[in-house]
Amino acid sequence: MTAIARTDPRDFLKDLTSSRAARLLRDALDRRWPATTDTADRLSTIHRYALLPAGKLIRPILMLESAAAVGGRPEDILPAALGLEYLHVATLVHDDIIDADEMRRGRPAVPLVYGLPDAIVAGDALIFTAFESITECRATGVSDSAIGTAIAVLARAGTDLCRGQVLEAQLVGDPGIDVDIYLEMIRLKTGALFRAVCEIGAILAGAEPAHCQQLASYGEHLGVAFQIRDDLLAYTTPAVVAGKSPTNDLANGRTTLPVLLAYQAGNRAQRRRLVEALNHRTADADALKDFHRLLEETGALERAPEHVAEHIRRARNQLSTLESSPSVAVLAGITHWATARQW
Amino acid sequence: MTAIARTDPRDFLKDLTSSRAARLLRDALDRRWPATTDTADRLSTIHRYALLPAGKLIRPILMLESAAAVGGRPEDILPAALGLEYLHVATLVHDDIIDADEMRRGRPAVPLVYGLPDAIVAGDALIFTAFESITECRATGVSDSAIGTAIAVLARAGTDLCRGQVLEAQLVGDPGIDVDIYLEMIRLKTGALFRAVCEIGAILAGAEPAHCQQLASYGEHLGVAFQIRDDLLAYTTPAVVAGKSPTNDLANGRTTLPVLLAYQAGNRAQRRRLVEALNHRTADADALKDFHRLLEETGALERAPEHVAEHIRRARNQLSTLESSPSVAVLAGITHWATARQW
Numbered sequence: 001m002t003a004i005a006r007t008d009p010r011d012f013l014k015d016l017t018s019s020r021a022a023r024l025l026r027d028a029l030d031r032r033w034p035a036t037t038d039t040a041d042r043l044s045t046i047h048r049y050a051l052l053p054a055g056k057l058i059r060p061i062l063m064l065e066s067a068a069a070v071g072g073r074p075e076d077i078l079p080a081a082l083g084l085e086y087l088h089v090a091t092l093v094h095d096d097i098i099d100a101d102e103m104r105r106g107r108p109a110v111p112l113v114y115g116l117p118d119a120i121v122a123g124d125a126l127i128f129t130a131f132e133s134i135t136e137c138r139a140t141g142v143s144d145s146a147i148g149t150a151i152a153v154l155a156r157a158g159t160d161l162c163r164g165q166v167l168e169a170q171l172v173g174d175p176g177i178d179v180d181i182y183l184e185m186i187r188l189k190t191g192a193l194f195r196a197v198c199e200i201g202a203i204l205a206g207a208e209p210a211h212c213q214q215l216a217s218y219g220e221h222l223g224v225a226f227q228i229r230d231d232l233l234a235y236t237t238p239a240v241v242a243g244k245s246p247t248n249d250l251a252n253g254r255t256t257l258p259v260l261l262a263y264q265a266g267n268r269a270q271r272r273r274l275v276e277a278l279n280h281r282t283a284d285a286d287a288l289k290d291f292h293r294l295l296e297e298t299g300a301l302e303r304a305p306e307h308v309a310e311h312i313r314r315a316r317n318q319l320s321t322l323e324s325s326p327s328v329a330v331l332a333g334i335t336h337w338a339t340a341r342q343w
Numbered sequence: 344m345t346a347i348a349r350t351d352p353r354d355f356l357k358d359l360t361s362s363r364a365a366r367l368l369r370d371a372l373d374r375r376w377p378a379t380t381d382t383a384d385r386l387s388t389i390h391r392y393a394l395l396p397a398g399k400l401i402r403p404i405l406m407l408e409s410a411a412a413v414g415g416r417p418e419d420i421l422p423a424a425l426g427l428e429y430l431h432v433a434t435l436v437h438d439d440i441i442d443a444d445e446m447r448r449g450r451p452a453v454p455l456v457y458g459l460p461d462a463i464v465a466g467d468a469l470i471f472t473a474f475e476s477i478t479e480c481r482a483t484g485v486s487d488s489a490i491g492t493a494i495a496v497l498a499r500a501g502t503d504l505c506r507g508q509v510l511e512a513q514l515v516g517d518p519g520i521d522v523d524i525y526l527e528m529i530r531l532k533t534g535a536l537f538r539a540v541c542e543i544g545a546i547l548a549g550a551e552p553a554h555c556q557q558l559a560s561y562g563e564h565l566g567v568a569f570q571i572r573d574d575l576l577a578y579t580t581p582a583v584v585a586g587k588s589p590t591n592d593l594a595n596g597r598t599t600l601p602v603l604l605a606y607q608a609g610n611r612a613q614r615r616r617l618v619e620a621l622n623h624r625t626a627d628a629d630a631l632k633d634f635h636r637l638l639e640e641t642g643a644l645e646r647a648p649e650h651v652a653e654h655i656r657r658a659r660n661q662l663s664t665l666e667s668s669p670s671v672a673v674l675a676g677i678t679h680w681a682t683a684r685q686w
Contacts, residue, residue, distance in 0.1 A: 043502075043509045094467060098460040117441040120463065121508045124437060127470050128501030135495040144487035151494050152478040158471030159386075165464045166386045 009340040012333055017056060019330070021064040021074055025057050025085070028078050046122040047129075050089050050110050059193065060085045062222075062334065063201035066215045068327035072205020076140040080150065080204055083133025084197045087154070090126035091161065091193075093119055098165075099248060130154070134200075142204050150200045157196035164188025173253040175263035175274055182260055183307075186227040187220065194223025214318045218331065221315035225308045226338050231256035232304045235292055237342060250283035250291055257307060262300035270298055305339075312339050352683040355676055360399060362673070364407040364417055368400050368428070371421050389465040390472075393432050393453050402536065403428045405565075405677065406544035409558045411670035415548025419483040423493065423547055426476025427540045430497070433469035434504065434536075436462055441508075442591060473497065477543075485547050493543045500539035507531030516596040518606035518617050525603055526650075529570040530563065537566025557661045561674065564658035568651045569681050574599035575647045578635055580685060593626040593634055600650060605643035613641055648682075655682050 007015075016022060033048040060081035064074040074081075095101070096109040097119055103109060111119035134150050167185045171177055198219030202212040234249040235258055249256060255278070263274055277291050295301050312335045322328050350358075359365060376391040403424035407417040417424075438444070439452040440462055446452060454462035477493050510528045514520055541562030545555040577592040578601055592599060598621070606617055620634050638644050655678045665671050 042513060043506050046509075090467075094463050098463060117512055118509055120437050120441060121505045124433075124467070124470065125502050125505035127467065128498045128505065131474050131494060132498035132502070135491055135498065138491060144491045147491050147494075148478055148481060148487045151474060151490075155471045155475035155478065159468050159475065162464045162468035162471065163386050166389075166461055169460055170385060 007333070007336070009337045009342065012337045013056065013341070016061065016330070016334070016337070019061070021061050021068075021330075022057055024064070024074060024078060025060050025081060026054055028082055029054055029085070032082065042118070043122060043125055046110060046114050046118060047126065049113065050093055050122065050126070051085070053105075054085070055105055057085060058334070059088050059197045062194065062219065062331070063197040065327040065330045065334075066198040066201030066219070067205035069215070069322055069325060069331060070202050070205050070207035070211050072201070072207070076142060077137055077201065077204040079133045079136035079140075080200060081197075083130040084154075084193075084200070086126040086133065087130040087158065088193065090123040090130070093123040093126070095165075099252060101248065127158070134204075137204055143206070146203050146206060150203050153196050153199055153203065157192040160188045160192035164190070164192065168254070171255050173255065173278055175255050175259050175271075175278060177255060177260065179257065179260050179264075182255065182257055183224065186231075187224055190227035190230075191220040191223035194226065195220035198222075211322065214322065218315045218318035221311040221318070222335060222338060225311035225315065225335070228257050228304060228308045228311070229338060229341065232258055232301070232308070233342065235288075235295055236301060248283075250277065250288060251281055253278045253281060258295050258300045258304045261303045262295050262298040265298040265300065265303075266294075270294060308339055312336075350676070350679070352680045352685065355680045356399065356684070359404065359673070359677070359680070362404070364404050364411075364673075365400055367407070367417060367421060368403050368424060369397055371425055372397055372428070375425065385461070386465060386468055389453060389457050389461060390469065392456065393436055393465065393469070394428070396448075397428070398448055400428060401677070402431050402540045405537065405562065405674070406540040408670040408673045409541040409544030409562070410548035412558070412665055412668060412674060413545050413548050413550035413554050415544070415550070419485060420480055420544065420547040422476045422479035422483075423543060424540075426473040427497075427536075427543070429469040429476065430473040430501065431536065433466040433473070436466040436469070438508075442595060444591065470501070477547075480547055486549070489546050489549060493546050496539050496542050496546065500535040503531045503535035507533070507535065511597070514598050516598065516621055518598050518602050518614075518621060520598060520603065522600065522603050522607075525598065525600055526567065529574075530567055533570035533573075534563040534566035537569065538563035541565075554665070557665065561658045561661035564654040564661070565678060565681060568654035568658065568678070571600050571647060571651045571654070572681060572684065575601055575644070575651070576685070578631075578638055579644060591626075593620065593631060594624060596621045596624060601638050601643045601647045604646050605638050605641040608641040608643065608646075609637075613637060651682055655679075 029051060033044065033051055035048065036044060063077065063081040063084055067077050068074055092104060093110045096104055097111045097116055101109050102112050110122065114122065131151060131154065134147060134154065137147060138144065164185050164187070168189055171181065171185060195216050196219070199212055199216035202215045231249065234256065259274065259278070263271055266274060273294055277287060277294070280287065315335050316332060319328055319332055372394060376387065376394055378391065379387060406420065406424040406427055410420050411417055435447060436453045439447055440454045440459055444452050445455050453465065457465065474494060474497065477490060477497065480490060481487065507528050507530070511532055514524065514528060538559050539562070542555055542559035545558045574592070577599070602617065602621065606614055609617060616637055620630060620637070623630065659675060659678050662671055662675055
C-alpha cells in the first residue's frame with residue numbers, strides 16, 4: 001500500500017483504466033451498444049451516445065473489485081456492473097437537463113443534442129435497463145436470493161440519490177447551513193450509489209453479510225470523500241482559478257463544503273461578499289478569481305481537505321479486516337487516488 | 344358476462360373503484376404516503392401530491408385481479424401493485440414535462456407546482472420505488488425466483504414504454520405513416536405496462552407459465568384497445584366536440600389512429616386540410632370542430648372503434664380457458680368498460 005500511496009494520481013488512474021476490470025467493462029459496453037446505422041432505433045442511438053466513449057468507469061470498477069475482494073469472479077457479475085454505469089449515466093443525463101449544462105465529458109450534452117423530451121425518456125430507459133442488467137446475472141449462476149437483495153439495495157440507493165438531489169436544490173444560496181446537513185446531502189447524492197456498487201458486488205459474489213456491510217461502508221465513505229474533493233476541485237483546478245474553465249457551482253449558487261467553511265470562518269464583510277457572489281448566479285473570470293481569493297482568505301481551502309482525509313480514513317478502515325488480494329489493493333489505491341486527484 | 348356487457352360503463356367503473364381490490368389499494372397508498380407536516384421531506388410531499396387522491400387505479404387493480412384469477416391472494420402482492428401505480432404515475436409526471444401539460448386529474452400538474460428539476464427527480468424516485476416495492480413481496484412469502492422474474496418483466500416493460508415514447512415523438516406531424524407502425528408504437532407505449540401488470544400479478548401468485556402468458560397477452564391487447572379508445576375520445580367526447588375542453592393531441596400534432604385512418608380514406612383536399620391542421624400546433628374551438636368534421640367525413644370515427652373491438656376480442660379470448668371466478672369476471676368486465684367508456 002505504501003507503493004500505491006506514493007503513486008502519482010495520474011499514473012494510478014492510467015493503470016486503473018487499463019486494468020483487466022476496465023477492459024472487461026469497455027468491451028462489454030461496446031458489444032451491448034454497437035454502433036448502428038439503424039436510425040429507427042433512436043433510443044439505442046441516444047444510449048450509445050450517452051455511454052460511449054465511456055468515462056472513468058469508477059463505479060462499475062468498484063463493483064467488480066468488491067466482488068473479487070470477497071472471492072467472486074468479475075465475469076459473473078459483469079451485466080450488473082454495466083447496469084450501475086447505466087444508472088450513473090441516467091443521473092448525468094437528467095442532471096444536464098436540471099442544470100442546463102451544455103457540455104459533458106468534453107462533448108455536447110445529451111439534452112442539447114437530442115432535445116429535452118428524448119433526454120428525459122432516455123434517462124428513464126437507462127434506469128430500467130440498470131435493473132434488467134442485474135437480473136441478467138441469473139444466467140451466470142448468481143442465486144435468486146442474492147439478485148433480490150441486490151435489486152432492493154439498488155432501488156434504495158436510487159431513492160436516496162433522488163432525496164439528495166432534492167435536498168441539494170433546497171440548500172442553494174444559503175451558505176449558513178450546518179456542515180452536517182451538507183454531509184448528509186452528499187451522503188445521499190453521491191455516497192449512496194458508491195455504497196450500492198460495492199455492496200451489490202459483494203452480495204452478488206455471495207459474500208457473508210459482515211463483508212457486504214464493510215464494503216458498503218467503504219463505498220459510502222469513499223463516495224462522500226469523492227464528492228467533497230469534487231466540490232473542492234470546482235474552485236481549485238488551475239483552469240478554474242485562471243478563469244479559463246468556469247465552474248457551474250458558483251453560477252448555480254451551490255453551497256458546497258468550501259463555501260460553508262468560508263462562511264463559518266468569515267468576518268462580516270467576507271460573509272457579505274460570499275452571499276452576494278452566490279446569489280449573483282453568474283460566474284465570469286473576475287467573479288471566480290474573487291471567490292477563490294475569499295475561500296483562500298478564510299482558510300476554507302485548507303480545511304475542506306481535512307474532511308476528505310477523514311472519510312478516506314474511514315473507508316480504508318473497512319478494508320483492514322479483508323484478506324489481502326490484488327483487488328483489496330486496488331480498492332485501497334482508489335482511496336489514495338480520490339484524495340489526490342486533480343480532475 | 345351478458346350481465347356485465349349490458350352494464351353502463353359508468354356503473355361498472357363505480358363498482359370497480361369501490362371494489363375490495365380498489366379499497367385495499369387506496370388504504371395502502373394512504374398508509375404508505377401519509378399527509379405530513381414535515382416540510383423537510385420535500386420528495387415525499389411531491390410523491391403524495393402526485394399519487395393522491397388516486398386515479399382510477401386500473402393498472403394495480405388489474406394486477407390484483409390477475410393474481411386472484413390464478414389462485415393468488417391480493418394481499419400478498421399489494422406492495423407490487425402499488426409499485427406499478429408508482430411507475431405509471433412516474434410516466435405521467437415526466438409526460439407532463441415533455442408535453443408542457445399544466446393540468447393533471449383536474450389539478451395543477453407536478454412540474455407546474457414543484458418546478459421542472461424536482462419533477463424530473465420525483466419521477467425518477469417513483470421508478471426506483473416501484474422496483475423496491477416488488478422486492479417487498481419477499482416479506483409475504485413470494486419466492487425469490489418469482490420476484491426475480493417479475494423484476495425482469497417490469498424492467499423490460501419500462502424500456503418498451505420508453506421506446507414507445509421516443510417512437511411517438513418521431514411520428515408527430517406525419518399522417519401518412521402505416522397503421523401498423525402506430526399500433527406498434529401504442530403496443531410499446533401503453534400495451535407493455537398493461538401487459539406487465541397482468542403478467543407480474545400471475546408470476547407473483549405462482550401461476551404456471553401458460554397462465555402467465557395468457558394474462559400477459561390479455562393485458563397487452565387490453566392496453567392497446569385502451570389507448571386507441573383514448574385517442575378516439577380525444578376527438579369525440581362532447582366537451583371536445585363543443586370546443587369546451589380542447590384536446591392536446593391536435594395541438595401536439597399527434598398522428599393517432601383516427602388521424603391515420605382519415606388520411607388513408609381522404610381525398611386530396613381532405614388530406615391537405617388534415618396536414619395543415621396537424622402542423623398548425625394550436626387547437627382552438629374552431630380548429631377542433633373543423634378537425635372533427637374531417638374525421639367524420641372520412642369515416643375515421645367509424646373505423647377506429649373496429650380496431651378497439653378487435654383487440655378487445657383478442658384480450659377476451661385469453662380469458663376463455665381460465666377457470667371461472669369473480670376475478671376473471673372482473674377482467675372480462677374491464678374489457679367491456681374499455682370499449683364503451685366515454686372518458
